[in-house]
Amino acid sequence: MQLETLLANISQHSNLVDAYGATHLPIYNTATFDQKRQFPNNKNYDYSRTDNPTRNALEDIFTLAENGAGCVCTNTGVSALALLFDTVLKSGDTILVERDCYGGTYRLLSILLEKYDVRTCYADFTELSEVENALEQNDVKLILCESPTNPSLKIVDLKSVADLSQKYNTLFAVDNSMATFASQKPLDLGADFSLFSATKFISGHGSVVAGAIVAKTEHWSERLNYFSNAHGRAQSPFDVFLVSLGLPTLVYRMKTQEQSAIQLSEFLNTLSDVIDVKFPGLPSHPQYELAKSQMKIIPSVLTITLKSAEKAEQLIQNTKLFGEKVSFGTSDSRLEIPSKMSHATYSEEDLKKIGLTHATVRISVGLENIDDLIADIQQALKVETNKYVKL
Known part of the structure; x- marks a missing residue:
């Protein structure tokens, strides 16, 4: 299925079961769900921090759009980054980052270094020899880059960086905020995670802040969901609805x-x-x-x-x-x-x-x-x- 077709009617292509046949995502704006009143379904809901039908429907669409195994929608783009770091990193780990990264990423990495002893090393990802040199000299747990970079608009050869991540047994995440899955699909190019600020092109209207992270494997999808629930990073149903309005266009x-x-x-x-x-x-x-x-x-x-x-x-x-x-x-x-x-x-x-x-x-x-x-x-x-x- 082509992306335009998937996005034109997202309620039809998600796993959402709506009793009234809503043609756009219904907003389940509730904190809790009555276990006794739920009709037979493949999923029971209890608390919206953990799962919510509106949010799960958008996560289904993002998973399909990115060709991943699962997705978590977060309340901001930076929250998606923070969720990635919470899930993958521990104290003493090293992360390799493209030098030209978003200011919010830079700030978050500075906080991680100061509070949790997560070391960051930077490289110019357009120079693959520089990336490999950093991987040789450091025990890197996670590689992170944007492409195009913000704001210098460098293009990173994602397939080549993914090959290096596999060679050095390192996880690879791409911030896909600028290109979005309408333009490129990092998981198809070898990345382990594709994340984005849905505040930008995806919602397109400037009316909501939102983020999402899609994992290539079931293992990491389950871990992301676990930490999202534990840390309370989930996106609200109404914000999910606002993001969904931009998808067909x-x-x-x-x-x-x-x-x-x-x-x-x-x-x-x-x-x-x-x-x-x-x-x-x-x-x-x-x-x-x-x-x-x-x-x-x-x-x-x-x-x-x-x-x-x-x-x-x-x-x-x-x-x-x-x-x-x-x-x-x-x-x-x-x-x-x-x-x-x-x-x-x-x-x-x-x-x-x-x-x-x-x-x-x-x-x-x-x-x-x-x-x-x-x-x-x-x-x-x-x-x-x-x-x-x-x-």
């Missing part, structure tokens, strides 16, 4: 946004105030061929570096259609200076290691008309051209 939204991101990137490359444009959908990107082979859709996130921090602030403050907001992947376009927002927890030294400056701006392209977005940037930077009509 996910593929179509991302394809439309991809085309707009290509056009916006090409325009930005013509501006003298912009000294660098990073977008894996452009042939100029150093890993363009890998991106096209590994992903069906290039996510509509691009990162630019302007001539100065002052120019970056000018762009931020003068745009009318782009909100200054964290996160990405929603129907509205937005921009941010990562060093001030999503990656504010990074030290200046670590910002330099991943090539971020205060003149770096991350742009998430939404569903607005592309000519309007280009015109907005044009007027914000006071670009003199007649190619686009000014707002």
Whole structure:
């Protein structure tokens, strides 16, 4: 079954048994369930922290979409990461992480190191020799990366990293928040876990924070469920419902946004105030061929570096259609200076290691008309051209 078909009618393709034949996920917004009143079913419910029919239905869909063995939906994307660490790691373990990682991941790893003696080593995952060197020198329990990375938009060869994880008997997890299963499926490429913030492209509306983690094997699926119940990380039924509203349009939204991101990137490359444009959908990107082979859709996130921090602030403050907001992947376009927002927890030294400056701006392209977005940037930077009509 193609993904678009699976997502078009999620109540039909999940294991949810609804007495009234609801055509979308019914919200079982209850804390507890009466054991005596449940009709015969393959699953009995008692407490919503442990299991809930609404949440289980979405977990079924995510499991099918990622070709996994089981899924846990969590209350945030960071909670999915924390659940992974709770389940897999113990005090004294080492985790190998792509150096260019989300600021929330970086912060969480710093907390783990400080409180639980979990050691983190970082590497550039686009250099496989650097990854293997780290694996040779350290007894690594877990490998974690994003692809594309946030915000430098590097593409990691997931199959090759998965091969290294198997060679060194190490677990491998991919943060699939940006690409989503509409674009790539890490488990098919050899990863043990695929996790994502459903806050972003998957829900698509910016109305809910949510996360999920899908395991390749029954063993790890059961362990994730156990720790989710023990730590109370489960997502509420109403938040599950909000996430589910974005699923039927996910593929179509991302394809439309991809085309707009290509056009916006090409325009930005013509501006003298912009000294660098990073977008894996452009042939100029150093890993363009890998991106096209590994992903069906290039996510509509691009990162630019302007001539100065002052120019970056000018762009931020003068745009009318782009909100200054964290996160990405929603129907509205937005921009941010990562060093001030999503990656504010990074030290200046670590910002330099991943090539971020205060003149770096991350742009998430939404569903607005592309000519309007280009015109907005044009007027914000006071670009003199007649190619686009000014707002």
